[in-house]
Amino acid sequence: MATILCATRGGEASIHTQEHAIQLAQDQDANLVFLYVADVQFLTQATAAIVVDVATEIEHMGEFLLLMAKERAEKAGVKAETLVKRGVFRYALAEAAQEVGAALIVLGSPQEDNLTMHSLLDEIAEAIKEQTGVDVLIVGRNNAV
Amino acid sequence: MIRRTLFSALLVGLALWMLRPDTPVTALQGEQSGSHPELSGFLTDSRGQAISDAEVLVFLNDAAEPAVRTTSSEDGSWVVDLPGTDLESVHVEVERHHYESFTYRLTEAEVERLRMDGSFAFNTIILENQITLGFWVAAAAFIFTLLLIASERLQNALAALAGISIVFAATFILGAFNESFYVLNMERALAYINWEVIFLVMGMMIVVGILEGTGIFQWLAFQAYRVSRGRISLLIIVLIVITSVASALLDNVTTMLLMAPISLQIALALGIDPLALLIPEILASNISGISTLIGTPTNILIGAYAGIGFNDFLINQTLGVLGAMVVMIVVVLYFFRGELKKTSGGISEALYNKLKENAQIKDARTLKWSGVVFAGMLFFFIVGESLHMVPSVTALLGATLLLLLVEPDIEKMLRVVDWTTLVFFMALFMLVGAVQEVGLLGVFAEVMGNLIGANLPLGIVVLVFGAGLLSFVIANIPLAAAMLPVVRFVSAGIPGAAESQVLYYALSMGAAMGGNGFIISGETNLMTSGIAERAGYPISFARYLRIGVPVTLLTLAAGTGWLFLRFALTGG
Numbered sequence: 001m002a003t004i005l006c007a008t009r010g011g012e013a014s015i016h017t018q019e020h021a022i023q024l025a026q027d028q029d030a031n032l033v034f035l036y037v038a039d040v041q042f043l044t045q046a047t048a049a050i051v052v053d054v055a056t057e058i059e060h061m062g063e064f065l066l067l068m069a070k071e072r073a074e075k076a077g078v079k080a081e082t083l084v085k086r087g088v089f090r091y092a093l094a095e096a097a098q099e100v101g102a103a104l105i106v107l108g109s110p111q112e113d114n115l116t117m118h119s120l121l122d123e124i125a126e127a128i129k130e131q132t133g134v135d136v137l138i139v140g141r142n143n144a145v
Numbered sequence: 146m147i148r149r150t151l152f153s154a155l156l157v158g159l160a161l162w163m164l165r166p167d168t169p170v171t172a173l174q175g176e177q178s179g180s181h182p183e184l185s186g187f188l189t190d191s192r193g194q195a196i197s198d199a200e201v202l203v204f205l206n207d208a209a210e211p212a213v214r215t216t217s218s219e220d221g222s223w224v225v226d227l228p229g230t231d232l233e234s235v236h237v238e239v240e241r242h243h244y245e246s247f248t249y250r251l252t253e254a255e256v257e258r259l260r261m262d263g264s265f266a267f268n269t270i271i272l273e274n275q276i277t278l279g280f281w282v283a284a285a286a287f288i289f290t291l292l293l294i295a296s297e298r299l300q301n302a303l304a305a306l307a308g309i310s311i312v313f314a315a316t317f318i319l320g321a322f323n324e325s326f327y328v329l330n331m332e333r334a335l336a337y338i339n340w341e342v343i344f345l346v347m348g349m350m351i352v353v354g355i356l357e358g359t360g361i362f363q364w365l366a367f368q369a370y371r372v373s374r375g376r377i378s379l380l381i382i383v384l385i386v387i388t389s390v391a392s393a394l395l396d397n398v399t400t401m402l403l404m405a406p407i408s409l410q411i412a413l414a415l416g417i418d419p420l421a422l423l424i425p426e427i428l429a430s431n432i433s434g435i436s437t438l439i440g441t442p443t444n445i446l447i448g449a450y451a452g453i454g455f456n457d458f459l460i461n462q463t464l465g466v467l468g469a470m471v472v473m474i475v476v477v478l479y480f481f482r483g484e485l486k487k488t489s490g491g492i493s494e495a496l497y498n499k500l501k502e503n504a505q506i507k508d509a510r511t512l513k514w515s516g517v518v519f520a521g522m523l524f525f526f527i528v529g530e531s532l533h534m535v536p537s538v539t540a541l542l543g544a545t546l547l548l549l550l551v552e553p554d555i556e557k558m559l560r561v562v563d564w565t566t567l568v569f570f571m572a573l574f575m576l577v578g579a580v581q582e583v584g585l586l587g588v589f590a591e592v593m594g595n596l597i598g599a600n601l602p603l604g605i606v607v608l609v610f611g612a613g614l615l616s617f618v619i620a621n622i623p624l625a626a627a628m629l630p631v632v633r634f635v636s637a638g639i640p641g642a643a644e645s646q647v648l649y650y651a652l653s654m655g656a657a658m659g660g661n662g663f664i665i666s667g668e669t670n671l672m673t674s675g676i677a678e679r680a681g682y683p684i685s686f687a688r689y690l691r692i693g694v695p696v697t698l699l700t701l702a703a704g705t706g707w708l709f710l711r712f713a714l715t716g717g
Contacts, residue, residue: 008681009679009680009681010680011681011682012681013681014681039679042671042672042678043675052354052358052399052402052403054402054676057363057402057406057407058676058679061406061407061676062679063499064413064496064499065410065413065680065681067495067499068413068496071493071496
């Protein structure tokens with residue numbers, strides 16, 4: 001049985017991506033794994049002392065967000081697994097794809113009409129496809145990379 | 146174990162060193178003898194500010210070399226004992242970098258008086274500022290540093306180091322060829338570093354690192370969720386109160402890094418927009434720190450510079466802060482009124498349990514000791530003034546005691562001390578010292594002084610709104626550091642302002658509240674935004690602006706109103 005890996009954050013924009021992945025898993029009778037990456041690169045912008053383990057707090061938040069996605073899948077009759085990884089998004093995603101043996105990676109397209117964000121996402125998708133050989137589908141676009 | 150003990154011993158040593166009795170400072174470096182005639186005087190600049198470290202040379206009987214020399218002390222005073230009583234003529238020269246030299250030859254009558262009375266006191270000697278190449282170098286370095294910080298092109302500490310390096314390069318390299326490039330030497334630069342601030346910040350970093358790792362704030366946020374039973378307005382208010390108390394006593398950024406993830410989960414559990422909880426928390430965090438000495442880095446700077454203690458901030462700011470908080474709560478409840486009407490359909494048991502698990506106390510033993518030590522620290526912050534115990538000593542003793550009691554990994558504890566922040570403070574102090582040394586801040590102070598005159602209400606408005614609006618775009622720490630000498634000068638020109646220190650409180654309110662203006666105005670805002678984005682709820686500049694600007698303007702007005710009431714109308 002093939003595995004679909006859906007990388008998600010959990011906001012309003014992600015719900016559409018999650019629903020798309022759930023639908024795909026249903027149609028293809030595939031396993032579904034939701035992935036959250038606790039990427040704390042934004043902390044490097046801080047000049048104040050970061051004296052607590054922020055990555056762990058964000059991992060906890062990710063677990064909660066994925067649990068919501070999992071419940072959404074279960075409501076649709078799809079059994080889903082969750083995976084939280086820490087690190088830089090593109091590397092953690094490639095690592096997770098290899099770890100779960102993904103046949104397809106599902107990503108969400110940024111809601112905002114932001115060309116930089118779109119091209120950055122395209123670049124990530126290309127790099128992951130090249131590195132893992134796994135197809136990447138960006139929800140909101142027509143074709144898989 | 147050995148390293149922890151050594152580190153604790155070091156902290157105790159530092160605390161004891163800081164508790165040492167003040168050594169009497171004397172400017173007298175010449176020959177001292179009770180039977181010899183004495184010359185004395187005061188040095189000030191044209192704005193009446195004392196000039197320290199000026200060299201005073203006394204020439205006797207037309208000799209080519211000075212018979213005695215001394216330097217002026219912090220309050221601008223100087224005194225020399227003259228060798229022998231065989232005085233024919235006396236002339237005095239005063240020299241200091243960045244000031245015109247002063248020369249005075251005593252008249253025959255004055256020399257006679259000196260011989261007969263055994264002493265002669267000059268009227269206050271006023272030295273005129275001199276604009277040198279060093280002035281322009283220091284000004285350019287300071288503006289360059291502010292631009293680097295504002296544009297985020299360099300990390301703050303590196304930007305400040307770059308600024309002071311330019312100053313030193315001008316002083317020591319260019320100054321070797323042309324003395325006009327001189328700004329200040331290393332000894333003078335080090336004298337500008339406020340070590341009380343450095344050790345207070347370091348001690349608090351250790352305490353905060355231990356206390357906030359216990360999970361207490363996440364647990365409190367979860368209790369707020371439970372108690373509110375789905376009433377969103379009540380939840381917002383309770384979370385604001387928790388964030389406010391935490392930010393008033395601890396560090397704003399750390400508080401929000403802990404509060405934001407759990408608040409986000411609570412919002413999702415209730416089915417509301419997470420920004421309805423996060424934005425009020427940001428606003429509360431930036432405002433509430435104003436009421437205590439340790440609540441914001443700017444208050445630590447102001448307190449150390451102006452000698453304003455923990456109790457002074459508490460007494461003179463708390464009601465103003467509460468007023469501003471009420472205004473802020475009204476605005477956020479109106480702004481998020483759509484979210485308040487939403488009703489939650491409830492969450493699954495699994496989600497509830499996950500939320501509960503994420504909000505549990507992580508280390509009860511550490512929490513217990515942290516609570517005890519922190520309560521003790523608060524006690525000493527309050528009564529410390531009567532014991533002449535400065536807040537940095539309390540912070541160092543508290544940090545040491547906590548380290549000994551909870552036995553944390555000392556390597557980890559040394560990592561939680563953010564050395565880059567401490568380096569930033571040190572470099573910034575030296576850089577502000579440089580612009581003060583060359584007279585740039587004096588020029589700015591004069592402009593401010595002319596604008597405000599002796600009008601206290603105008604001074605309060607200018608300081609609160611000026612610092613507030615500048616904090617929209619300029620980091621408030623360098624802003625406050627640069628403004629301190631200016632505030633001292635302006636205060637001196639307003640009857641009662643120097644005694645009540647009202648303008649320092651105005652600076653404190655403005656600099657902190659201004660951090661609420663834009664999402665980029667403060668680090669608390671940026672870090673919270675970073676977490677919100679990680680959950681798919683980015684806080685856009687425009688969306689934040691719609692609430693940030695009105696809340697800032699209204700809270701600045703509330704703060705101003707309080708300072709009017711407390712100082713301008715009732716006389717403090």
